Amino acid sequence: MRLPRTVYIILNVYALILAGIMIWPVLQMLLTSVTSDVVFPPQNFSLNAFNRVLWPGFFHSMGVSLQLGFWSTLLLISICLPTAYVLERRRFPGRSLLSAVIFVPTIFPSVTYVIAIGVYVAIYFIELRGTFPIIVIATAMGAIPLVVRTIQGSLATSDPVYEEAAVVMGASPMQAFFRVTLPLIAPGVITAATIAFTFSATNFLAPWILGATDPPVAVYIYRDVERLGFTPELAVQVLVMEFIILGMVQGLYFVFRKQLRGVFT
Amino acid sequence: MGAGENMERVDGQLSARPISLSHRIRMWQQRYSSTVLLLAPLLLYMSLVFAIPIMFQVAFGFYSRELYKGVLWRPVPDFTLDNFVRVFSGDEVYLSSLLWTVGVAFFTSAVSITLSLPVAYFLARYNPIGRSLIELSFLLPVFGEIFTLFALAYAFAPQGPINWVLMGLGLVQEPIRFIGSPLVVIIWMSIPTLSVLLIRSALVGVDVLYEEAAQTMGANTLQTFAQVTFPLAKRGIMGALLLSVSSGVGVYTLPLVLVGPYNSWLANKITREVNPFFNYPMASALGVILTAVSAVFLYLYLRSQEAGD
Structure with a gap:
């Protein structure tokens, strides 16, 4: 329908303001990190804050975060890749139930299932409490729907004909998958991996509630x-954390630039 | 093994012999064994890390606890409804915390949906300046919760930009202490993010023809939206509201960082039952209640989506 000109402009400005609110955190963090105190409008610009950070402790927990991101991504891809393949290419009883099960971690409030894991571990496996493997498997849970959906999306757009052709010509199903299908869906898998990595490496809730003995960086900063x-x-510290993690993601894109050719252009 | 093996000639006629159970199992194996194998990692993971802890949580909700060797509270399998009675009797903080959590989730979702309606409609129908920037920005908060939280904390600091603007406009005489009060959490939960994109896709589904027909017949812009577009997109908008409430009741990190460890959101009460108090049965009971509340809204959402199909 036709909008009056003033209404159109007001709506456009309103949309831009909302977008601005979403983007503003980045500017706020940049501004705060180069001022010596939290005062607006900024008065004393200085880089003192960079000198006062306890870098060894920070980089240690950053390392923990990156390890957490790495293992959790590995776990997520090895779980979600076969699941997405089955959901997209196979027909079997209970398929719609399974695609609903995938969304369970987003449906349940994450606090409740992390607490459930925490209580379960504290009662039956007290010696494992707060250890790294427990943190990894609890953190990975929240990213399952996103990762499965991303891989499934790229499987849906790639034609199964190539895989069938490979099988007809004598490739085993495994060969057909790893030599034909996987290269075709590589962009989707890499995107899913970056989502899994950023989610896990910046995750606060699971390591915090489970009381990680060697805290990742988000918990370290919150303490x-x-x-x-x-x-x-x-x-x-928050800014450097975000830079390192986004840098890792960019690095991943750079390593796989051949597979991603034509995706972002 | 073909189907022919199960056929035999009886008096010159084909008749089917009932397929034996073992044969049926073998057929099922042939068809689905690879599927089951491929699903094994997910099923194993979900049952070990999700289903079993959740089942234990439900069970622990009915346990009571005893002091073990005078130092450690441990749950004992002594079936009791005590935990749930304590929550709903209203003598302790739990009931008011539950009501607060649901109330805030409802209020902020309603505000955020109302605020996102105009911009969602605008994005669905027109091609504004900075369109891709606007659409992308609503996805930003999804990545980097901690980042947004800290930015909020600095923005709402006593001498931060928000207070500077408020004082500059003469609305307040002295800085408001946002940090440590639930105000900042309510404000941030009210700001539309993902709901804009959900509502936009609902509005895209409404045919422009109906709006044009209404306009031709003399309705003005607001009338057209309120009486034609909104009723047609109602299902999608209700869906966005219910999803938003369902995720809003589980909010934890936002109040923890911005209000502090003594805030009154239910998720926080659950973690406090575990950490300083070691009351695992109570934490489990509260967890079951929170999950149930969130599941109710999700069920309403699913039903509202099915109703029109």
């Missing part, structure tokens, strides 16, 4: 908030 409140040093 300082509990002690000192929101200081510019913390802004620096």
Whole structure:
């Protein structure tokens, strides 16, 4: 329908303001990290906050986060790739039930299932409490729907004909999958891996509630908030954390640039 | 093994012999064994890490606890409804916490849906300036929860930009202490994010012809939207509202970081039952209740989506 000109402009400005609210956190963090105190409008620009961060501790927990991201991504891809393949290419009884089960981790509030895991571990496997493997498997849960859906989407757009042709010519189903289908859906799998990695490496809830003995970076930063409140040093740490993780993602894209050719252009 | 093996000639006529059970199992194996094998990792993972802990959680909800060797509270399998009675009797904080959680989720979802209606409609029908930027920005909060939380904390600091604007406009005389009060959580939950995209896809499904017909017959813009577009897209909008409430009742990190560890959201109460109090049965009972509340809204959502099909 035709909108009056003023209404159109107002709506456009409104949409841009909402978008601005979404983008503004990045600017806020950049601004806070280069000021010496949390005052607006900024008065003393300085890079003191960068010097006051305890870098060894930060980089140690950053390393834990990256390991968490790596193992969780590996776990997620090895679980979700076969699942997505079956959901997309096979017909079997209970298929629609299974695609509903995939969404269970987003349906349940994540606090309740992480608490359930925590209580279960604390009662039956007390010696495993807060250890790295428990954190990895609990963190991975939340990303299952996103990862399965992403891989499934790229399977849906790739034609099964090629795989069938390979099988007809004598390839085993395994060969057909790894030599034909996987290269075809590589962009989807890599995107899914980056989603899984950013989700797990920046995850706060699971390591925090399970009481990680060697805390990943999100928990490490939050512990300082509990002690000192929101200081510019913390802004620096959050910013560096985000930079490193996005840098890893970009690195992944660079490593697989051949497989991703033509996807982002 | 063909189907012919099960046929035999009786008096010159073909008649089917009932397929034996073992044969049936073998046929099923041939057809589905690879499927089951491929699904094994997911099923194993979901049952070990999800189903079993959740089943134990439901069971623990009915346990009571005893002091073990004077140092450790441990749950004992002594069936009792005590935990649930304590929650719903209203003598303790749990009931008010539950009501607060659901109330805030409802209020903020309603506000956020109302705020997202105009922009969703605009994105569905027109081609505004900065369209791709706008659409992309609503996906941003999904990646980097911690990042957004810290940015919020700095923005709402006593001398931060929000207070600066409020004081500059003369709305308040002295800075509001947002951090540590639930206000900032309510504000951020009310700001539309993903719901914009959900509602947009609902509005795209409404045919422009109906709107044009209404306009031709003399309805103005607001009338057209309120009486034609909105009723037609109602299902999608209700869906977005219910999904938003369902995820809003489970909010945990946002109040924890911005309000502090003593906030009154139910998810926080659950973790406090575990951490300082070691009351596993109570935590389990509260977890079951929170899951049930969220499941009710999800069920309503699924039913509202099915109703029109």
